[in-house]
Structure formats: C-alpha cells, structure tokens
Amino acid sequence: MRFCLSLSLFLLLQAPVTRPKPIVYNETTLSNGLKLITHEDHSTPVTNVQIWYHVGSKDEKPGRTGFAHLFEHLMFKGSAHIKPEEHDKIITNAGGVSNAYTQDDVTVYWETVPANYLEKVLWMEADRMTTLDVSEQNFKAERDVVKEERLTRIDNPPYGDLNELLYDNAFQVHPYKHITIGSMKDLDAAGIEDVREFYHTYYVPNNATVVVAGDFRTNQALEWMKKYFGNIPQGSKSIVRPSVTEPPQNKERRVLHTKAVPLPAYVAGYHIPADGDPDSYPLVIASSILSDGRSSRIYRSLVYEKRLALEAEASGNFTEHPNLFFATIILNRGASMEAAERALNAELSRLATEPVSDTELDKAKNKMRAEYAFGRQSVQEKAQALGHASVIHGNTATVNSEYDLFMKVGKDNIMRVARMYFGPENRTVLIVRPK
Amino acid sequence: MRLGRRIGLLAILLLTACSSSRPKPEGPPAPAPLGRVDFPSYDKKVLPNGLTVYALEYHEQPIVAIRLMITAGAERDPANLPGVAAFTADLLNKGTKTRTATQIAELIDQVGGTVEAAADMESTNITARALTDSVNVAFELMNDIIMHPAFSGEELARDQQQAASNLIANMQDADFLADAVFQRVIYGNHPYAHLQGGTLGSIPRIRRDDVVKFHNTYYAPNISALAIVGDLSSAESFKLAEQWFGSWQKKDVPQRNETEIPKLEGRRLVIVDKPDSVQTKIRVGHTTVARKDPDYFNVLVASYILGGSGSGRLYQTLRAERGLTYGAYTGIEPHRGRGDFYSTTDTRTEKTAETLNLLLDQIQKFRSAEVPPDELSNAKSYLIGSFPLNIEVPNNLANRLTTVFLYELGDNYLKTFRDRLADVTAADVLRVATDKISSENVAVVLVGKANGFTHQVEPLGKAELIPIDALDLDSPTLRK
Numbered sequence: 001m002r003f004c005l006s007l008s009l010f011l012l013l014q015a016p017v018t019r020p021k022p023i024v025y026n027e028t029t030l031s032n033g034l035k036l037i038t039h040e041d042h043s044t045p046v047t048n049v050q051i052w053y054h055v056g057s058k059d060e061k062p063g064r065t066g067f068a069h070l071f072e073h074l075m076f077k078g079s080a081h082i083k084p085e086e087h088d089k090i091i092t093n094a095g096g097v098s099n100a101y102t103q104d105d106v107t108v109y110w111e112t113v114p115a116n117y118l119e120k121v122l123w124m125e126a127d128r129m130t131t132l133d134v135s136e137q138n139f140k141a142e143r144d145v146v147k148e149e150r151l152t153r154i155d156n157p158p159y160g161d162l163n164e165l166l167y168d169n170a171f172q173v174h175p176y177k178h179i180t181i182g183s184m185k186d187l188d189a190a191g192i193e194d195v196r197e198f199y200h201t202y203y204v205p206n207n208a209t210v211v212v213a214g215d216f217r218t219n220q221a222l223e224w225m226k227k228y229f230g231n232i233p234q235g236s237k238s239i240v241r242p243s244v245t246e247p248p249q250n251k252e253r254r255v256l257h258t259k260a261v262p263l264p265a266y267v268a269g270y271h272i273p274a275d276g277d278p279d280s281y282p283l284v285i286a287s288s289i290l291s292d293g294r295s296s297r298i299y300r301s302l303v304y305e306k307r308l309a310l311e312a313e314a315s316g317n318f319t320e321h322p323n324l325f326f327a328t329i330i331l332n333r334g335a336s337m338e339a340a341e342r343a344l345n346a347e348l349s350r351l352a353t354e355p356v357s358d359t360e361l362d363k364a365k366n367k368m369r370a371e372y373a374f375g376r377q378s379v380q381e382k383a384q385a386l387g388h389a390s391v392i393h394g395n396t397a398t399v400n401s402e403y404d405l406f407m408k409v410g411k412d413n414i415m416r417v418a419r420m421y422f423g424p425e426n427r428t429v430l431i432v433r434p435k
Numbered sequence: 436m437r438l439g440r441r442i443g444l445l446a447i448l449l450l451t452a453c454s455s456s457r458p459k460p461e462g463p464p465a466p467a468p469l470g471r472v473d474f475p476s477y478d479k480k481v482l483p484n485g486l487t488v489y490a491l492e493y494h495e496q497p498i499v500a501i502r503l504m505i506t507a508g509a510e511r512d513p514a515n516l517p518g519v520a521a522f523t524a525d526l527l528n529k530g531t532k533t534r535t536a537t538q539i540a541e542l543i544d545q546v547g548g549t550v551e552a553a554a555d556m557e558s559t560n561i562t563a564r565a566l567t568d569s570v571n572v573a574f575e576l577m578n579d580i581i582m583h584p585a586f587s588g589e590e591l592a593r594d595q596q597q598a599a600s601n602l603i604a605n606m607q608d609a610d611f612l613a614d615a616v617f618q619r620v621i622y623g624n625h626p627y628a629h630l631q632g633g634t635l636g637s638i639p640r641i642r643r644d645d646v647v648k649f650h651n652t653y654y655a656p657n658i659s660a661l662a663i664v665g666d667l668s669s670a671e672s673f674k675l676a677e678q679w680f681g682s683w684q685k686k687d688v689p690q691r692n693e694t695e696i697p698k699l700e701g702r703r704l705v706i707v708d709k710p711d712s713v714q715t716k717i718r719v720g721h722t723t724v725a726r727k728d729p730d731y732f733n734v735l736v737a738s739y740i741l742g743g744s745g746s747g748r749l750y751q752t753l754r755a756e757r758g759l760t761y762g763a764y765t766g767i768e769p770h771r772g773r774g775d776f777y778s779t780t781d782t783r784t785e786k787t788a789e790t791l792n793l794l795l796d797q798i799q800k801f802r803s804a805e806v807p808p809d810e811l812s813n814a815k816s817y818l819i820g821s822f823p824l825n826i827e828v829p830n831n832l833a834n835r836l837t838t839v840f841l842y843e844l845g846d847n848y849l850k851t852f853r854d855r856l857a858d859v860t861a862a863d864v865l866r867v868a869t870d871k872i873s874s875e876n877v878a879v880v881l882v883g884k885a886n887g888f889t890h891q892v893e894p895l896g897k898a899e900l901i902p903i904d905a906l907d908l909d910s911p912t913l914r915k
Contacts, residue, residue: 018497018568043495044827045472081462085755088745093813094466095820114823116469123463144758148714152761152781156714158607228463260711262607263600293549294528294540304536307593310600333600363545370547370566373496377828 020372022400023382026218027390032234033206036225037386037396039213041379045115047214048379051125052387054209055202056105057180058242058321066182067190069102070146071198075109076100077138080131082124084138090124091117102180105320106391112380115215119224122210126228129208132199139192147188150181158261159330162430169255170269170324170428174246204235209390213383246271246322253428258435263310264331265432266341269324270421272316276393281405282413283316283325283421288364289356289414290314290347295363297347298327307332308340314348320392325421337431345424352418355411368406472823474849475832478669482677484685485657489836490672491664493829497567499665500829503577503680504837505559506660507653507688509631513645517909518598518633520554522641523586523649525594527552527561528576530585543576550576556627557771558841559654564830567666570675578679581654586646599638606635606906612707613716613779613882615908620705620878621722621775623697624911636909655686660840662833696722696773699876704898705913707906708885715787715883719794720777723871726769726842732855733863734767734776734871739814740864741765741801741872742778746813748797753780759790771842776872784884788891791879795895798874805861819853 025039057068078084091098096113111121154160164179171177210229212221249271273279291298291313302309309329316325327348329340376382389399477491509520528550529536543550548565550573561581565573605611615630622628633641661680663672699721724730742749742765749763763780778798782790806814825831839848881892885900892898899913907915 018566021496041495044823045469046823046827085745085751089813092744092746092817093820095817095822095824097821097824112824114469114472114820116466119463120466141756141758145754145761148758148781148783149761151714151783156609156712156781158604224463260607262604293544295537295544300537303597304593307596310597310604330604332596333603359545363547366545366547366566368547370498370564373498373566374564377496377498379827 018369020369020376020403023376023385025386025396025399026222027396028222030205030226030230032230032232034229034232035209035390036222037209037211037390038216038218038221039379039382039386040216040218041213041382042215044379045215046112046379047115047118047212047216048110048112048383049118049121049125050108050110050211050383050387051129052209052211052391053107053109053202054105054207054391055107056103057178057182058104058175059202060175060182063186064182064190064194065178065186066146066150066180067186067194067198068107069180069182070143070187070190071195072100072102072107072109073142073146074134074139074195075128075132077134077142079128079133081127084135087124087128090120094120103319104176104180104323108387110380110383118212118214118216118221122212122224122228125210126232129203129205129229130232132203134192134195136192139195143187143190146181147184150184150187154179154181158259159265159432161259162265162267162432165255165257166267166269166324166428166430169253169430170249170271171246173244174321175242175244176246176319176321176323200235201237201239205229205232206234207239209387211383211387211390213379213386242321249428250425252424255428255430257430257432259432260435261432262434263333264337264434266329266331266337266344267430267432268327268427270327270427271322272318272325272421273322274320275318276398279417279420280316280318281402282409282417284318285361285364285368285406285409286351286414286418287315287325288367289360290351292364292367297350298344301347302329302340302343306339306343308335308343312340312344337433348418348422352415352422354415356414361409361411365407365409368403372403474826474835477836478673479846480673482656482681484681484683485655486676486680486683487660487840488673488676489660489662489833490667490669490676491662491832491836492667492669493664493832494666497666498829499565499567499570499573499663499667500833501563501573501577502662502830502833502837503561503581504660504662504841505561505654506557506658506841508555508558509629510557510626510691511649511653512626512629514626516637516641516645517629517631518637518641519645519649520559521632522591522594522598523646524552524554524559524561526586526590526646527580527584529590529594530587531579532583532585534579536590539576539580542572546572548573550580552580554631556629556631558837560837570665570667574675574679582683584650586643586650588643591641591643591646595638595641598632599635602632602635602638606903609709609712609714609716609882612709612903612906613718613880616705616707616882616906616913617718617720617777617878617880618775619908619911619913620703620880621699621720625694625696627696627770627772630908634909636907652686653688655688656680656683657685658688660837662836664829664833691771693772698722699878702875702877702879702896704879704892704896705881706885706889706892706898706900707880707882707903708900709882709903710884710886712883713784714781715784715881715888716781717787717791717794718777718779718880719791719798719874719877720775721873721877722773723767723776724774725772726774727771727844730867730871731769732852733859733867736811736814736818736856736859737801737864737868737872738765738767738776739818740806740810741797743814744817748801749778749780749794752793752797753782753790757793759786759793763794769842784887787881787883787888791881791892791895795874798872802868802872802874805865808861811859811861811864815856815859818856822853
C-alpha cells in the first residue's frame with residue numbers, strides 16, 4: 001500500500017498541472033450606463049440571469065439600517081406588468097428558481113431558468129427596474145416578514161447575534177458597523193416614502209450590471225437586453241458613496257458577552273484591506289493554510305491534537321471597503337477559553353515569524369486551483385464570479401486574472417501580511433460565555 | 436382592512452406617478468418551446484463482485500466527482516444504539532491500516548481534493564472530488580478507507596467527544612429540536628426515528644466492536660453503487676473502478692427488517708419549552724407513502740401545491756399575505772419504507788396559535804376540494820421543467836444515479852419520470868389528499884417559549900409539555 005501511495009505522489013508531481021478553464025465573456029455598456037456581461041455555455045439548456053445593483057447596507061442613511069435588504073424584498077411586490085408575488089410564480093412555473101440577496105455593498109437578483117426563458121426573464125427584470133409598484137399594505141406585511149427573518153437568523157439561534165456585536169465594536173465610523181439585516185427599531189421607522197427615494201436613487205441603469213450566463217447566442221441575448229433595458233433613462237439623482245474611512249485601530253478591544261449558548265465561543269476580528277487589494281491575495285492563501293481542510297494548522301492544533309475546539313477557523317471577509325479577518329472558535333465541552341485563545345494566537349504569530357513550508361504553499365495553491373474549477377461549474381456560479389469582478393473590483397477581467405495573483409503569492413508575502421494585520425492591537429475580541 | 440386598502444391605493448398612485456416618466460416595456464413573446472432535455476447518456480456495468488458502476492462523461496472542467504453509495508445507514512443501527520452507522524462512516528478517513536488521519540488529510544488536501552464519508556438514514560456515502568490530474572489519489576484513498584479502516588480507539592474517543600459537544604450545541608437549536616422530536620413522534624420505535632448522529636445516551640456507549648461489526652456486515656460491493664462523473668472516458672472510469680474496487684469481497688448482507696411503521700391516530704401535540712426563545716418552530720405532519728409506491732408522484736405534486744415553493748399555498752397565506760413568518764413549506768422526506776410528509780414554519784412567540792391554525796386550515800382546505808387546473812399545471816410544469824437545472828453539475832449527476840440505485844427505481848426511471856408526473860390528475864391529487872394527508876391524524880411539534888402560547892393552542896387538544904431540560908430523545912415518551 002505504501003508503495004502505491006508513493007507511486008501516485010510521484011506521478012502527481014510529474015504530471016503537468018491542469019489550469020482551470022477561464023470564463024470567456026463579452027462586455028458592453030449601454031448609453032444609459034447599464035453594463036451588460038454575457039457568457040455562453042451550451043453544456044446544459046439552462047441560463048442564469050443576475051442583476052447587480054451597486055447598493056448595499058453600507059449605503060443606508062442613518063436611522064434606516066436594514067433598508068437595502070427590506071427594499072430587496074419589495075422588488076417581489078409587483079411592477080407594471082407583474083403582480084405582487086407573481087415574479088416567483090412565473091419563474092417556478094417554468095421550472096426555474098429565483099431569489100435575491102443583499103450584502104454590505106450590493107443587492108443581487110437572480111434567476112436560473114430553462115434556456116428558452118431568457119427573453120422573458122430579461123423583460124421581467126426590466127419591468128421591475130422601471131415600474132416598481134408597492135402598496136402600503138404589501139409594504140407593511142413585507143416589513144413584518146423581514147422582522148421575522150431577523151428573529152430567525154439573528155435573535156433566536158444561540159450564536160446568531162455574534163456578528164452584530166463584533167461589527168458594532170470593531171467599527172466606529174464606517175457603515176460596516178451595522179449588519180445588513182439592520183435593527184428592529186430602524187425597520188419599524190422605515191416607511192413607504194423611503195421606498196421611492198431609494199428606488200429612484202439606486203435602482204437605475206447607471207447603477208446596475210446585468211450578467212447572463214448559459215445556453216444562448218451572445219448576439220441574441222444582447223439584442224434582447226438592448227430592447228428591454230436600452231430605453232430606460234439614467235437616474236437623475238446623484239449617487240453618493242460612503243466616503244468615511246475607519247481610523248486605524250491601535251489598541252485591542254475586548255467585549256465580554258453572556259448569553260444562552262450551549263458552548264463558549266471566541267471571535268476575533270482583525271482589520272484587513274478591501275477585496276482586490278494586493279494584500280488580499282496573500283491573506284486568502286494564509287487563511288487556506290490556517291484553516292482549510294483537516295490538514296490545516298488551526299484544525300490540526302485546536303480541533304484534532306489539543307481537542308480544545310468543536311470548530312475553529314480563520315478567514316477574511318473581503319468586501320468593497322476594508323473589512324475584517326475572522327478567527328473563530330466554538331469550544332469543546334470543558335475546554336479552557338484561555339488555552340484555546342493561546343493556541344489560536346500561537347498559529348497566527350507563527351505565520352508572522354516563520355515562513356510556511358513549500359508543501360503548505362503548494363497545497364494552498366492547489367486548493368485555489370480546485371476552487372477555480374469546482375466553484376465555477378454551474379451557470380449561476382459563473383455569472384456570480386463575473387458580477388463580483390465587475391461590480392466589486394470594477395474590472396471584469398479580474399474574473400480570470402486574479403488566478404495568477406494567487407499562484408504568485410510567495411512565503412515572504414504571507415509573513416509580511418501576517419505581521420501587518422494579525423497583531424493584537426488590530427483586533428476586536430468577543431468572548432461569549434453561557435449564561 | 437378597508438383603510439389599509441385605501442392607503443395602499445394612494446401609495447400605488449404615488450409610486451406610479453413617479454415612475455410614469457419611464458417607458459414601460461412591452462410584454463415579450465412567449466418562450467419558444469424547449470426541445471426535450473434528456474439525462475446525459477451514461478454507461479453502467481456490474482463488476483463480478485456485484486458493485487454497480489455508473490460512468491458519465493463531463494468535460495466542461497478538468498474535474499471528477501466520485502460517489503460510492505452503500506445502501507445501509509442509520510436504519511441498520513442496533514436498536515438501542517443509534518449513531519453506529521454515523522460513527523462507522525465518520526471514522527473511515529480517520530485512519531487506515533497504513534495511514535493516520537493526518538496522513539489521509541495531508542494527501543487529499545495536497546492535491547486540492549476532498550474525500551468525505553457520512554451516513555444517512557438508508558445509505559452511507561463516500562464522496563470524493565478531485566482535479567482530473569489527481570483522480571488517482573482520490574481513488575486510492577477511497578479504496579484504502581473503505582477496505583482497510585483502522586477504527587482506532589483513540590479516534591473513536593475523539594469522535595465521541597466531538598459528536599457529544601456538537602449534539603449539546605444542537606440541543607439548544609430550536610430547529611434541530613423540532614425536527615428530532617417530530618421524527619420521534621411520527622416514527623415511534625421504528626429505526627427511522629433514530630437520531631442519525633446518535634443521542635447523548637448512545638454516543639458514549641458506542642464501542643469499537645460495534646463499529647467494526649457494522650463495517651464487516653454492511654460495507655459490501657453487492658449492495659453498493661459507484662458513480663463516476665467527470666473529465667474521463669467511460670473506459671477510463673470503468674478501469675479505475677475495477678482497479679480500486681474490483682477486489683472488494685462480496686458478502687451475505689442480512690435482509691432489511693421491514694418493521695411496521697405506526698400510524699398516528701388523532702393529533703399528538705408536543706410542546707418543547709425553550710424559555711429563551713423569541714420565535715416558535717412549528718412542524719406538522721405524519722408518515723406517507725414509500726418512495727417506490729405508485730402514489731409517490733401524486734403525493735409529490737400535492738406537497739408541491741400545498742407548500743413546495745414560494746408560490747405554494749402555505750407561503751402565500753402565512754408569509755405573503757400575513758407577514759407571519761420568513762418561510763412556510765411542505766415537503767416529503769422519502770424512504771424505502773414510509774417516508775414523512777411535513778410542513779414547517781416559524782413565527783414570533785405571540786403569533787404561534789394564529790400561524791398553526793392557519794397552517795392546519797390550509798391542510799384541511801387542501802383535502803376538501805380538487806386543486807384548480809392552473810395550480811396543477813403550474814406544479815407539474817415546475818417539477819418537470821426544473822429537470823435541466825438538476826443535471827447541470829457532476830455532483831448532482833452522480834447523486835441522481837445513486838438515488839435511482841438506492842430506491843431501485845430502474846434504469847428507465849430518469850427517462851420516464853417526467854411522463855409519470857405529467858399523468859398526475861386533479862382527481863389523483865384529491866384522492867391522496869383525502870387518503871394520505873391529514874390535519875387530524877398528525878404530529879404537531881412546537882418548540883419555543885411555552886408560556887407565551889400554550890394557553891392559545893389548548894383548543895387543538897391536550898398538549899404534552901416538555902421542558903427542554905427534561906427532553907430525552909432516546910425515550911418514546913420523550914422525557915427523562
């Protein structure tokens with residue numbers, strides 16, 4: 001058996017390394033500012049459509065936290081030709097699926113449908129980009145749904161509110177301070193008049209990107225997109241992006257929290273640069289070495305060898321503006337919080353003081369290589385990657401070009417970013433103990 | 436209501452007034468018909484040791500998805516020892532005769548692949564994925580962990596500690612509790628009631644011998660299927676299957692015990708009191724037809740119309756119209772024996788009774804009249820039309836193939852199931868709704884802050900109120 005093992009490793013090292021296939025795309029901008037991105041994929045007769053609106057919870061005005069997400073719900077409440085709740089019905093009756101999500105930076109609407117429905121979906125999206133039509137009654141019912149969503153996701157689950165607490169303490173001035181779902185108080189304060197202003201400011205072609213990936217001919221798709229979106233006028237209101245910069249943190253912040261949780265937890269957030277920053281690439285590779293897979297450093301030390309943690313991981317939340325790198329532990333029953341924190345910090349310092357091994361660096365890059373292949377199989381995943389590159393990076397070409405940046409990350413780079421970002425003064429720690 | 440409507444109309448006017456400067460798109464032409472989409476062609480072969488092998492070529496990316504299904508899972512746990520199938524599966528990649536857990540992890544992580552094993556109710560699945568250039572590593576490891584697992588005492592102990600911690604955490608999760616209690620109530624002492632990962636009572640009692648015995652008895656090629664989907668020719672896939680699994684020894688596997696599944700008579704209402712809750716988790720349902728039953732498709736269509744999607748009656752009533760919940764759905768969990776038919780939702784504590792009553796009303800209403808033609812045709816067009824979406828990526832394709840194997844649906848199934856769905860009539864739906872769906876003979880499980888709603892649900896029948904600290908999932912009475 002051992003012989004087989006060394007043989008296969010030998011073969012592996014000899015074999016040329018396969019590069020995942022790039023996503024081939026076409027990109028154009030209409031005169032009203034709407035960006036169009038297409039990717040043909042004829043392997044299955046399925047097409048995914050995504051409309052990316054460049055507005056998220058960081059764009060909310062004071063006293064209206066949660067509004068971007070509440071607004072996302074309202075986009076299903078009817079437009080000139082589509083009755084409330086009819087959007088999903090049309091899609092599911094076609095055998096498709098549709099949904100939407102709101103994040104700090106963007107709100108994205110998507111549909112995956114049998115390929116013959118592309119034109120209809122584009123028409124439906126254009127309809128709600130131009131003629132959204134929400135009644136007061138539907139507004140209120142949907143606001144209740146969102147409050148219920150907050151209860152389901154944040155308030156009821158044992159660890160549901162940790163993110164909210166951490167962000168509130170880690171950020172002082174940047175709007176990432178509040179989480180996307182917002183506060184109950186602000187949701188209650190939101191009214192139908194906010195809907196109009198938000199819609200006319202942000203839901204305009206010059207703030208949107210349409211991505212389609214799937215089984216169509218590019219020329220045909222472009223023709224339809226121009227037909228349905230081309231004559232929508234640009235927005236007349238100016239879009240002001242948040243411009244505050246979070247001041248550097250130079251002292252560790254610690255928050256103690258007592259809650260009805262089954263096991264104690266430790267969460268630390270370290271300030272890191274934005275998605276696409278040169279330092280983000282070594283940070284992603286570092287997180288892979290720290291906690292991707294059962295051979296990763298944190299898993300081996302905290303979960304496997306020392307048995308301190310039920311779960312432990314470290315990974316960055318990379319967004320349009322600088323965000324946080326998380327190190328999280330859910331303690332094993334009876335394990336010591338101090339020992340777990342020490343073991344975790346030992347791994348972070350080790351990354352800053354000694355170079356990672358060749359094997360570990362290769363492993364992290366192979367994982368990234370696999371991620372580029374396995375994470376881009378479906379038309380939805382491909383459209384998602386294109387939309388992210390275009391809207392968050394402002395450069396669609398990064399959908400393929402970032403691959404080389406990951407492959408070029410060197411040991412010295414990893415040490416440098418670990419030293420730069422993983423110091424105690426740069427972190428906010430949340431210690432959660434059971435009531 | 437009237438006032439609300441008037442305000443609503445005003446708001447519509449305001450909004451449309453603002454929007455009217457924007458041109459309205461004309462409606463698009465109806466979608467062109469989509470040609471019939473077939474499941475991609477694949478090759479099937481049974482090795483001399485009885486292992487069924489499926490090979491399906493997919494060349495879009497240089498990747499391979501591998502799925503080996505052994506058709507024995509938690510259902511085969513010893514009666515008083517739930518969790519054995521799960522521990523057996525979990526321990527596979529935690530060490531073999533020649534490799535430690537760490538070596539296994541290093542080897543597969545190094546090539547960016549994964550090899551995982553987990554037990555389900557009726558099957559154990561060992562799944563791997565790898566880039567084509569390292570597919571040999573994945574096969575070699577799968578072979579090693581399935582044929583030569585070490586089941587070391589130390590790894591078992593570590594797994595037991597993890598599983599117990601995990602379960603303690605889950606026992607504070609209202610959704611987990613609601614599901615586990617619901618299974619117990621509808622399946623009674625039948626193995627389908629087993630908490631698959633084990634209970635706080637059973638986990639510490641599992642011994643190495645139990646795991647070894649499960650592996651010796653059930654891990655056999657003649658009750659297993661291997662699906663290989665990826666950037667390989669069928670010939671290459673079959674060669675790999677023979678190379679790595681050809682020498683796996685055939686075994687006499689004991690027949691499945693077809694124990695009778697109890698049927699609920701009347702309503703059994705169980706409330707788990709979790710005083711720190713701000714929401715109540717609601718489960719309503721009972722057992723239903725087996726996966727192979729001729730009525731399965733009728734029940735499937737019924738469940739879809741009642742609550743299979745955002746267009747379903749439950750979602751429309753509870754969420755879209757009333758804002759009582761973030762989600763309300765109905766589904767079927769299929770089994771080789773009787774599966775379960777469940778409705779699930781949650782709501783703020785004070786709305787518990789209102790939500791539950793509306794849900795039960797919807798079930799009752801569903802049983803009392805034929806579904807209108809458009810609802811029926813919409814349900815069928817979703818269930819049939821979503822087929823292409825479900826065959827897009829290798830992992831889903833592999834999953835479909837092993838599912839056909841598990842339920843013995845036949846080689847024709849993937850070609851013919853859409854025709855069988857198309858045959859479902861409104862009369863069929865009403866018949867199964869009347870005979871096989873109930874709002875009276877049901878389990879109702881509520882997990883939440885009991886003193887906020889118990890008095891409200893009294894009219895529904897006598898409730899069994901169990902404080903969370905007194906809950907025992909090993910006991911048929913659910914109490915310690």
